[in-house]
Amino acid sequence: MKIAVIGATGKTGHLVVEQALKQGYDVTAIVRSPEKLQEDIPVIKRDILDLTKEDIEPFDVVVSCFGVRVGQEQQHIPVNKHFVDIFAGTDTRLIEVGTGANLYTDDSRNKKVLDFLPAMKKQSELLEEAYQVLQDSKDVNWTYLAPPFHYNFDGPATGHYRTGTDYVIVDKKGISEISYADLALALVDEIKNKQFEKQMFTATYE
Numbered sequence: 001m002k003i004a005v006i007g008a009t010g011k012t013g014h015l016v017v018e019q020a021l022k023q024g025y026d027v028t029a030i031v032r033s034p035e036k037l038q039e040d041i042p043v044i045k046r047d048i049l050d051l052t053k054e055d056i057e058p059f060d061v062v063v064s065c066f067g068v069r070v071g072q073e074q075q076h077i078p079v080n081k082h083f084v085d086i087f088a089g090t091d092t093r094l095i096e097v098g099t100g101a102n103l104y105t106d107d108s109r110n111k112k113v114l115d116f117l118p119a120m121k122k123q124s125e126l127l128e129e130a131y132q133v134l135q136d137s138k139d140v141n142w143t144y145l146a147p148p149f150h151y152n153f154d155g156p157a158t159g160h161y162r163t164g165t166d167y168v169i170v171d172k173k174g175i176s177e178i179s180y181a182d183l184a185l186a187l188v189d190e191i192k193n194k195q196f197e198k199q200m201f202t203a204t205y206e
Contacts, residue, residue, distance in 0.1 A: 003027050004027075004030050006048060012097055012180055019187075027039075029041055051086060056087065056090065060092065061093045077129055080096075080131075088139040098146050100176075145201060147203075148204045161183075163195070177204060178204050186203035
């Protein structure tokens with residue numbers, strides 16, 4: 001299976017590449033700065049908004065680990081609109097690593113995490129709008145991975161996790177938490193398992 005990872009030099013993207021290679025996938029990096037890559041893999045040097053349908057069609061799955069600095073969240077909206085344009089009508093699946101702010105707080109689905117983040121209201125609304133672009137798409141096989149509240153770069157790679165859909169789930173201690181490494185594992189496992197096509201999912205420690 002051929003996989004491309006957008007943002008393969010970032011914290012999440014690097015670990016997704018690492019995990020996908022470990023599981024035997026054919027991995028290509030889509031990056032602006034190939035010199036930052038830590039793996040010896042094929043590269044497409046491209047700005048995200050310059051990607052074309054021809055760029056992504058050779059791949060079975062494209063994983064987007066595109067991220068921006070705080071205060072630049074509006075960039076996710078044109079990026080997702082561009083994704084919808086180029087993925088529509090193709091057989092290529094899009095898996096996007098997004099934000100946990102779009103998760104509902106529980107299975108009643110009355111409130112979202114973003115409703116409890118008044119200091120980040122504007123940023124959260126922009127990220128929700130970007131997610132809505134994927135939800136409204138008609139002919140794109142997308143999956144949106146929302147990390148839990150505690151998303152720890154320095155956390156251990158335990159090799160264990162549990163998944164849920166569009167609301168916050170917790171571990172045995174009642175905490176919504178996972179390491180970057182274990183979220184990367186959950187994402188790459190989803191490539192094979194195909195449990196959450198055209199929907200959001202999340203993952204935490206068990």
